[in-house]
Amino acid sequence: MHTFLKNIKKVLLSDNWYTLNKFSFEYLREDGIWEKQEREVYDCGDAAAILLYNKQKQTVILTKQFRMPVYQNETEPGDGMMIEVCAGLLDGDTPEVCIKKEAIEETGYKIDLVSKVFESFMVPGTVMQKVHFFVGEYKEKDRISAGGGADYETENIEVLEVSLKEAISWVQNGKIKDGKTIMLLQHAQIQNLV
Ligand SMILES: Nc1nc2c(ncn2[C@@H]2O[C@H](COP(=O)(O)OP(=O)(O)O[C@H]3O[C@H](CO)[C@@H](O)[C@H](O)[C@@H]3O)[C@@H](O)[C@H]2O)c(=O)[nH]1
Numbered sequence: 001m002h003t004f005l006k007n008i009k010k011v012l013l014s015d016n017w018y019t020l021n022k023f024s025f026e027y028l029r030e031d032g033i034w035e036k037q038e039r040e041v042y043d044c045g046d047a048a049a050i051l052l053y054n055k056q057k058q059t060v061i062l063t064k065q066f067r068m069p070v071y072q073n074e075t076e077p078g079d080g081m082m083i084e085v086c087a088g089l090l091d092g093d094t095p096e097v098c099i100k101k102e103a104i105e106e107t108g109y110k111i112d113l114v115s116k117v118f119e120s121f122m123v124p125g126t127v128m129q130k131v132h133f134f135v136g137e138y139k140e141k142d143r144i145s146a147g148g149g150a151d152y153e154t155e156n157i158e159v160l161e162v163s164l165k166e167a168i169s170w171v172q173n174g175k176i177k178d179g180k181t182i183m184l185l186q187h188a189q190i191q192n193l194v
């Protein structure tokens with residue numbers, strides 16, 4: 001039980017697809033004063049992400065898809081397309097089961113061995129989501145379908161295979177702007193995965 005929090009109240013603002021709640025609470029400051037605060041918290045469920053890499057070819061698998069929030073935040077007219085590692089919501093699965101399913105759905109690769117590398121809150125001030133990060137080695141023989149995302153999810157995902165070197169250059173020149181993707185590519189670089 002937190003001694004610096006009291007009177008936590010929750011009001012539902014939206015539960016259309018995911019859930020947005022407004023929390024009111026009192027927070028005990030360093031100076032001993034109880035301060036009233038309000039925070040909106042978006043609950044879109046936990047997620048998992050994976051960097052698929054091939055040691056021999058020194059390549060990685062990335063996805064390209066349209067993202068409406070990105071499109072809405074483009075200052076110059078853009079197309080809202082994002083290059084990202086494979087990722088998806090847990091939907092009741094364990095992170096490991098989820099990410100293996102997502103890898104098949106989005107990229108077409110069936111990966112039996114994945115390693116968890118870290119966990120991260122990507123937007124801790126507003127979004128509840130915790131992301132579980134994985135890496136996994138892929139071989140050409142592991143490709144069992146074209147990928148592209150599940151039809152029922154209207155994902156329209158393009159699958160890219162590029163050298164890690166090129167992917168890192170895309171981080172540097174701004175072609176890759178997705179946080180989870182930057183984290184995993186830098187991890188691959190630091191750990192000499194390829
Ligand atoms: N109808 C409807 N469908 C939605 C909505 N939001 C999401 N969906 C559906 O839910 C699917 C979610 O796809 P996933 O592959 O499971 O998740 P993701 O969007 O790739 O990734 C999630 O986790 C990432 C972290 O790994 C996050 O970066 C990302 O924002 C998102 O939360 C979408 O493709 C889409 O079909 C919505 O508001 N309305």
Ligand SMILES: [Mg+2]
Pocket residue numbers: 086087088089106
């Ligand atoms: Mg996804």
